[in-house]
Amino acid sequence: MVNLPLQPRYILPPLCLMALSALFAVFNLNDILEFNRQLIDQGQVWRLITSQYVHANWPHLALNCAGIILIWTLHAEHTKPTQYALHTLFLAAWCGIGVYFFCPDIHIYTGLSALLHGVIVWGAIKDIEVGMKSGGLLFIGIWLKIAYEQFHGPSAEVSKLIASQVAVDAHLIGAIGGIVLATPLLINYIKKRQA
Known part of the structure; x- marks a missing residue:
């Protein structure tokens, strides 16, 4: 049986993120x-x-909301509401600044996907730190996805669905931001392994 984290402290942060994005769309x-x-x-x-x-x-928003829900099912119990808010704010700034400085060809950009790549990378590293083997698989999987996008370009089907070019370089920037955010976890993991 699947045991979803349905307590308010776990479900409210992702709901607030989806509600904020939906409000901006409305x-x-x-x-x-x-x-x-x-x-x-x-x-x-x-x-x-x-x-x-x-x-x-709206399809673009729906895809990103699906990503939020996926991450919630995998990693909700890793963060507190304040930490969730700070992580998403840090990653939003990281991704926006990264796109500005490292993607000069991007003139118009929207969406949570880069930020969500950072959140899922942080979550995978947290899984590893607490001893969950699935974290390593998730970490490898997300980097394989990013590598595929870098070498083969964005999905034409997704670009058509969202009526916009998928910013795969932003996904890479977001994933790197997830590693930066997870640096204390990595240090803690290394210390535990050396003890």
Whole structure:
């Protein structure tokens, strides 16, 4: 039997993340929140963070909500609500800044997927740190996915569904952000192994 983490402290953070993104979609706030390189250059730096929470369309939002739910089923019990909020905020800033500096060809960008790659990498490392063998498989799996995207490009089907180019370099940036976020876990794991 599957034992899902349904306690409020586990379910409210991902629900809040989905609700925030849905609220931005309902009010069609892309024009003031999306990553727009030209407007960021003019001083609208909030877009580096807020762009992670808006989406190209409803299917784009639905795909990212499915990702949030998947991560919740795998890793909800690893974080407290405040930690979840801080992780997603850090990764939003990390991804936005990373896209700005390392992806000069991206002029318009939206979506949670880069941030979610960071969250799942952090969760996989947390799994490893607490001794779950599935963490290693998940960690390898996410990096195989990223490598596939880097060598073969984005999925044409997903790009068509979301009516936007999938920013695979942003996924890589997000995954690297997950490793940065998990640095204390890695240090703790190494210390435990050496003890």
